[in-house]
Amino acid sequence: MRDPVVAGRFYEGREEALRRQIEDCYRHSLGPGSLPEVNMRPPVAPAGWVVPHAGYLYSGPVAAFAFRDLATRGVPETVVVFGTQHYSTSSVAVSYEDHRTPLGPCKVDQELAAAVTRGPIEHHEYVHEREHSLEVQLPFLQHLSPETRILPIAVGRISPERASEVGKVVREEMGDRPFAVLASTDFTHNDFMHTATREDREWLAQRDQMAIDRILERDTKGLHDVVTDNRITMCGMPPVMAMLETLQGSSAELLKYACSAQVAPSSYVVGYASIRVE
Numbered sequence: 001m002r003d004p005v006v007a008g009r010f011y012e013g014r015e016e017a018l019r020r021q022i023e024d025c026y027r028h029s030l031g032p033g034s035l036p037e038v039n040m041r042p043p044v045a046p047a048g049w050v051v052p053h054a055g056y057l058y059s060g061p062v063a064a065f066a067f068r069d070l071a072t073r074g075v076p077e078t079v080v081v082f083g084t085q086h087y088s089t090s091s092v093a094v095s096y097e098d099h100r101t102p103l104g105p106c107k108v109d110q111e112l113a114a115a116v117t118r119g120p121i122e123h124h125e126y127v128h129e130r131e132h133s134l135e136v137q138l139p140f141l142q143h144l145s146p147e148t149r150i151l152p153i154a155v156g157r158i159s160p161e162r163a164s165e166v167g168k169v170v171r172e173e174m175g176d177r178p179f180a181v182l183a184s185t186d187f188t189h190n191d192f193m194h195t196a197t198r199e200d201r202e203w204l205a206q207r208d209q210m211a212i213d214r215i216l217e218r219d220t221k222g223l224h225d226v227v228t229d230n231r232i233t234m235c236g237m238p239p240v241m242a243m244l245e246t247l248q249g250s251s252a253e254l255l256k257y258a259c260s261a262q263v264a265p266s267s268y269v270v271g272y273a274s275i276r277v278e
Helices: 015-027 056-073 110-115 135-144 160-174 198-216 220-229 237-247
Strands: 047-051 078-084 092-094 099-101 104-106 149-155 180-184 189-191 252-259 268-277
Touching: 015 056, 015 135, 047 056, 047 237, 056 135, 056 180, 056 252, 056 268, 078 135, 078 160, 078 237, 099 135, 104 135, 110 149, 110 160, 135 180, 149 160, 149 237, 160 220, 160 237, 180 237, 198 220, 198 237, 198 252, 198 268, 220 237, 237 268
Parallel strands: 047 180, 078 149, 078 180
Antiparallel strands: 047 268, 092 149, 099 104, 189 268, 252 268
16 A cells, blocks of 8 residues: 655645545635536546646645546546656556555556556556655545546656557557546746746746647647747656547647646746646
């Protein structure tokens, strides 16, 4: 069982407090405004969401848009969660260990995890030990559907071609079943060296929009190139590329964009987005 590493820091460390915090994210002025109603019928087609992974104080209201959208469609039996790798390098690593959060155990789809361990996807638990980008998605998911299992895959620095290989493996193993994919990323990180102004926030949003536009166009290589060429500090570009290649969707929609300075004025500002791809 993998124990949480950012409980009590990125999100509340006790069950009751965490449930209240998640519900506050939905009701926040930057959030959807109300709690989600979970569609009890299973989804009829695969879909994916770009979701931020910062502390809930900052990115939780934006993340709530993605999870409310997921709830509306229906939560499948298994959700693929692509996290980034802040502490590792170029591996693509699946975890077989169930993940614990203050809301209880979040179980891994063991059969599926074993099946995708081939080609570009390897089994490495050490990659997941310190990584928070995947962990912070789990309480939101458990809040919607405690019984839903996960396929946790941490994606390191990979090329668009490698992302295509990863997507192909996951897509083949999911088969005809409806499934959901979460791709965990924050967008531009920037220290303005002074309390960020409206003009600073607009500059940040303009840079992020370049990457968001490529996601909306489902353009994996375009996303890679625009982020690389413009040095956009989007920490989860690899998992987003893997999600795009897994789904090979035909449409996408920006659900919400905001930045941390809209929650707490600061010189260090990070952009967040929730995006649906199907």
